[in-house]
Amino acid sequence: MASRTLAVYQKDGTLRNLATAVLSCHPITTLPDDDRSFFKAAADTDYIVATRETIFHPQGGGQPSDTGSIKSSSPGSDIQFDVKSVRKLPKDRILHQGTFTSPAESSSGIFSEGQTIVQAIDDEKRNFHSRLHTAGHLLGLAVRQLAESSIPELGRVTEGKAQHTPGSAAVEYSGLIAGEHKKAIQDQANELVKQGLPVNVFWWDEKTTRSQCTAVPAEMAVPEEGVFRVVEVEGVGSYPCGGTHLPSTRDVGGIVVKKISRSKGVSRISYDITDAA
Numbered sequence: 546m547a548s549r550t551l552a553v554y555q556k557d558g559t560l561r562n563l564a565t566a567v568l569s570c571h572p573i574t575t576l577p578d579d580d581r582s583f584f585k586a587a588a589d590t591d592y593i594v595a596t597r598e599t600i601f602h603p604q605g606g607g608q609p610s611d612t613g614s615i616k617s618s619s620p621g622s623d624i625q626f627d628v629k630s631v632r633k634l635p636k637d638r639i640l641h642q643g644t645f646t647s648p649a650e651s652s653s654g655i656f657s658e659g660q661t662i663v664q665a666i667d668d669e670k671r672n673f674h675s676r677l678h679t680a681g682h683l684l685g686l687a688v689r690q691l692a693e694s695s696i697p698e699l700g701r702v703t704e705g706k707a708q709h710t711p712g713s714a715a716v717e718y719s720g721l722i723a724g725e726h727k728k729a730i731q732d733q734a735n736e737l738v739k740q741g742l743p744v745n746v747f748w749w750d751e752k753t754t755r756s757q758c759t760a761v762p763a764e765m766a767v768p769e770e771g772v773f774r775v776v777e778v779e780g781v782g783s784y785p786c787g788g789t790h791l792p793s794t795r796d797v798g799g800i801v802v803k804k805i806s807r808s809k810g811v812s813r814i815s816y817d818i819t820d821a822a
């Protein structure tokens with residue numbers, strides 16, 4: 546339905562506004578079933594808008610969707626679209642789901658193809674998601690550092706999925722992590738916060754990604770462009786990752802390990818962030 550959208554949030558995570566243009570705008574009820582299945586919580590009255598570029602991070606990689614608005618920048622037009630959620634579909638299609646606050650019944654109340662618009666994302670929400678997400682990487686790196694220093698048994702676990710949803714953030718490991726290591730892991734992660742290390746983004750080919758990254762998922766899909774986005778905590782470690790991060794580890798604030806649970810051979814480190822370490 547829509548053409549591919551340039552994922553500007555992956556190039557510059559600091560942007561909160563972006564002027565671009567509409568690729569397509571349709572009632573959600575006209576989406577093919579496969580595409581509609583990405584928007585389970587949507588109402589039939591919602592619309593789907595695709596734009597040439599986007600600063601909205603779609604739900605994925607454990608990070609929730611951004612929310613915000615898309616407003617017409619055409620002279621004399623006050624059309625506004627409230628973005629409730631964003632999904633990335635196959636073939637680099639990024640779709641914004643939401644409602645027009647302008648009357649959608651009139652044809653002038655919705656976007657037309659090629660219309661110039663300005664995107665704005667919810668700044669507070671993005672910052673919080675980026676902090677939670679970066680904290681997840683720091684916990685992963687803290688476990689590795691401890692494995693190489695004071696707690697060698699942590700060298701036997703393998704990093705798995707991560708979830709950066711507010712209130713239920715966690716990093717998972719295959720293998721067992723004893724609950725008694727909770728404080729050591731928390732302290733080590735907060736040490737990385739205090740060091741104020743730069744968080745860098747690189748674009749690497751598959752060979753470099755597999756050989757240089759600290760951990761690579763067992764099944765890593767090769768992007769259509771063949772280039773992987775990699776996030777590095779400078780001097781500590783790197784992961785392939787498509788999410789949004791912070792410029793410095795210090796910006797995380799503080800990390801609290803809530804608990805370490807173990808089930809069916811998988812350990813789960815649940816965590817939260819606080820304003821200061």
Ligand SMILES: [Zn+2]
Nearest residue numbers: 678776786788
């Ligand atoms: Zn990441």
